[in-house]
Amino acid sequence: MSIPKIADTKPMVMELEAGNYFWCTCGNSANQPFCDGGHKGTDFVPQKFTLEEKQKVAMCLCKHSQNPPFCDGAHAKL
Template identity: 60%
Template sequence: MNKPTISKNQPVVLELEAGDYYYCSCGKSGKDPFCDGSHKGTDFTPLKFTINEKKKVALCLSKQSKNPPFCDGSHNQL
């Protein structure tokens, strides 16, 4: 499998409403951290995740997290 593109070496903090979201796993999305279909033709697929209630989250932009889509600080090892 190819390595994802590192969008940024830090997370993005967003307040999300309850619902389903699709996280960009390839790093090529113009709507990063969300998928816009830019992965087509690659080995990557979006990661569906669900937020059960409105809350603030830190989403990984380095694509290195061991707990995607959420930041776990792995960008500090780059």
């Protein structure tokens, strides 16, 4: 299993509209925290998630969260 690139060691807090999103699992996307296809040629695939309503979220950028795509504080142990 490949190890993801750590995009940052803190979460990205943002307000997102209701809808479908694709979270970058590899860390290679230039459009963090979202997938831009940077995983091509790797064994990573983006993770789809859906928000039912507009909400403020803390998106994981270290790629080690046990609750992806959301931050669970795993970055503090890296």
